[in-house]
Amino acid sequence: MKRNTHITSPESYPTDMPSNQDDPVNITTHALKVETMETALAAARTAVFELDLASDTSKVSTTWRELMDVSSSEDVDFQTEWRRRIHPDDKTVIDCALADYVKGRTPRVAVEYRLRSRDGQDWLWMRTDAEATEWDAEGNALNLVGTQRDITDRKRAELALQGSEGQFRSLMNNAPIGTALASLEGKWLATNSAMAAFLGYSEEELKCTDFQSITHEDDLEKCMSCAKKLLDGEDDAFEIEKRYVRPAGEVVWGHLCVVLVRSESGQPLHYIAQVLDITESKKLDFLRNEFMSIIAHELRTPVTAIVGALDMLDLACSHGSIEKVQKLVKIAKRGGDRLRTALEDLLDFEQVSGGIFSLNLTEANIVDIITTALLKSQPLMDQHKVSASLISEESELHWECDPVLLDKTLRHLLSNAAKFSPENSEACVIVTRDTRQLTIRVKDSGPGIPESNYEKVFQPFWQQDPSDTRAQQGVGLGLTISRQAIRKMGGELSIQACGEGTGAEFLITLPGCPSQ
Structure with missing residues (x-):
């Protein structure tokens, strides 16, 4: 194949005529086939071209003119028209695609590139696929036959998605709380530094494990049940408090929020998880419970003793002549009763707010x-x-x-x-x-x-x-x-x-x- 040839973007079209050109039936049949093919190509928005490498001229289908916004009445050189509208940054891409085909590194020419619109106001994305169909005695290609398609909408969507993914990854990497992507099986696909620091693993170590293996055994069943509800479509997201086990066995608490990402057709793709470290909060809860337990023992017991003693003193003084002592005892007894009631209410409220109210039906x-x-x-x-x-x-x-x-x-x-x-x-x-x-x-x-x-x-x-x-x-x-x-x-x-x-x-x- 000649190294100095260029791909063209026009469409290939059927040019062979039946061998018996005097047969009107054959001619009519051929014309119908050509018309049917042109209709199919137009419906698919696919242009076909044939490039003669020796003369560097092209033959194109009607659809190519439509893609390139060239009217049927215009007399243009298809190859020149196509080349002048290629984005400068994509000319090298096209040359490399052709060189790879010539050297046998690829089975065909396949390249995506930009073309300026006819009015010069926009850049359109095109895809060309082509192969040689004729060769000379020395093995040089004589032509290229291929298709050209407008892929602008798809390419713009891909670029937008790449931009969104880039923004998401930037947000994830810079998020102050642990953020991760996990597969449907629980494998860590991507994690940020905050997640790695919280769990005590490096980001690479996390990719070699899954969330099940680092979840505390007492919390695993609940977590798996919540994940199943997401897969079954029962919930859109879930939040739970759960424990994780670090490599050295240390247990940490996290507030986990999980959403399931689905495709446009509704198929589950992966999980997005965020974990807020609540270990210190849990430690404070434990200390608070310990404190209230001490309060219950150290205050309730002496208050009960005081009130009991005042009760006995009240009885002992009830028939005496020292009215002032009786009055003071009654005041002290009412104060002790009030203190005991307030203390019992505070302790009961602590149990209620902590969800540890015991029940014995x-x-x-x-x-x-x-x-x-x-x-x-x-x-x-x-x-x-x-x-x-x-x-x-x-x-x-x-x-x-x-x-x-x-x-x-x-x-x-x-x-x-x-x-x-x-x-x-x-x-x-x-x-x-x-x-x-x-x-x-x-x-x-x-x-x-x-x-x-x-x-x-x-x-x-x-x-x-x-x-x-x-x-x-x-x-x-x-x-x-x-x-x-x-x-x-x-x-x-x-x-x-x-x-x-x-x-x-x-x-x-x-x-x-x-x-x-």
């Missing part, structure tokens, strides 16, 4: 639980000069509950009834049941709660009237703890509308079937 006599709560609340009722009674059609009513949590809730509600009811009024506890649920109502005779505050009263530390509530004593955690306790049992604690000024009524509902 059992079938118990609800009437007995309410009666016990009323007895425990009697001193506070007497202090505020409020009475309380139980209304129940049954002397025994067995239902599944946690007796400790239900007792705690009832005492909180009775405490509120005592504090906010006027003197010489009565609070009542009404218990009913049907086949679906148990209902306990705690109603007082106080000023009631505005409907706009029905949900606010269950918020931690919320005070409807801070000055009044402080006078009534309390840290504002009782209702928060009570609602969480009832919900822990599968029930609900809410406020029943009573009308302003007609008292407040709290409604406890517990689901399940009664014990027969």
